[in-house]
Every structure is written in C-alpha cells, then in structure tokens.
Amino acid sequence: EIVLTQSPGTLSLSPGERATLSCRASQSVSNYLGWYQQKPGQAPRLLIYDASNRATGIPARFSGSGSGTDFTLTISSLEPEDFAVYYCQQRTNWPWTFGQGTKVEIK
C-alpha cells in the first residue's frame, strides 16, 4: 500500500497570502495524484486530479504540480473560504490511499 505523507500538519496564514502544501509518496505514483478540500461538516471536494488538472468549477488560484513522489498544491492568494483541511490521494495502485491532511487555518 502506498503511503502519502503531507506536510506541514497545520499551516497558519492570513487571507491574501500564498499557501504551499506538500505531499510525498512512499513510491512513485507517476502523476496519478489528486487533491481534495474538506470543510467541517462537509464531504471532501475534488480540486485537482492527475497532479495538475483542475476539476470542474475550481478557481484558478488553486494549482497542482509534481510527479513521481513529490507533489505540491498551491493556493496563490487565500480567500476566506479556503481555510479548510486538504488531502492528497493517489490512484496508481489499489487500494488508493489518502494522505493524513494539512489544515490551513487563519493566522
């Protein structure tokens, strides 16, 4: 089973700042890595698939990059609604797996 390790655990930033979240895989996942956002009391929401493709309706301030074992989700300028927990997820091997999450909180 592929293990995804996200860092940092918590990111404290202010609205308007840039957020950079990392996800490292225990083995190569090629570009088969996605990102989800989850707010309290809500289901996860797909943001990015296959490392760098934005899902339908996702604002351009969200971008993804990376390949192999190291990936990054960047939020170029944080909006108030972006404060949430973010998860990476690989689909290279079944069972697919999620990272443990990075919480982006208001500083």
Added chain:
Amino acid sequence: EVQLVQSGAEVKKPGESLKISCQGSGYSFTSYWIAWVRQTPGKGLEWVGIIYLGGSDIRYSPSFQGQVTISADKSIRTAYLQWSSLRASDTAMYYCARQAVVGYFDYWGQGTLVTVSS
C-alpha cells in the same frame, strides 16, 4: 443537478447488522462507478470499495474485504454498504462518491454517521 443522497445516521450495538444507502440522481446512474469511503479521527480517509453500476464489478480494499458487502439496485439508482456483524471499530462517517475521472471522485453524498456502541 447531480446529487448523491445517503441514508440517515445509525446507532447500533456490536453484533447487529446494518445496510446504508446512497441514491443518485441527475445523471446516468449506470455509467459511473460509486465508491464508499470511511472517515475516522484516528485513521482519516480510507477507501472501503468501489462498484461499477454499469456491470457487476466490485472491488474491495484489503482492509475491508470480508468485513463489508457493497451492492446496488440499479432500478432505484441506489448503492449500498452493509455489515452482517458490526464492531465498535466500525464507528465512523461513511461517504459515497461518484467517480469523475478514473480514480477521482467529483460528487459526494452528505455522509452517514454510523455509531456502534453497547
């Protein structure tokens, strides 16, 4: 509008059986895979399994194989997750989700909270 509507919260005792549901609407139900995902504070998000509504394919995560059963009734556009004998460790939020692109899921149900306690 695409919607996945899950059945309501359940409180059960260890050893009891349970079947929770996920009804899809607003799209061609049999053209998609549906996944079940478990979320707990301790283990985070985990894939339970997936089912293809256009055929008979079902895939379970090794951690859940033999512990749960995934099924569907296409005539009523509903997928199911069931247990024959619940354990306290099954206490969690369970989500169903529709596959958008292979391995990624774009529409999610609102979640069903399952609590197993004596």
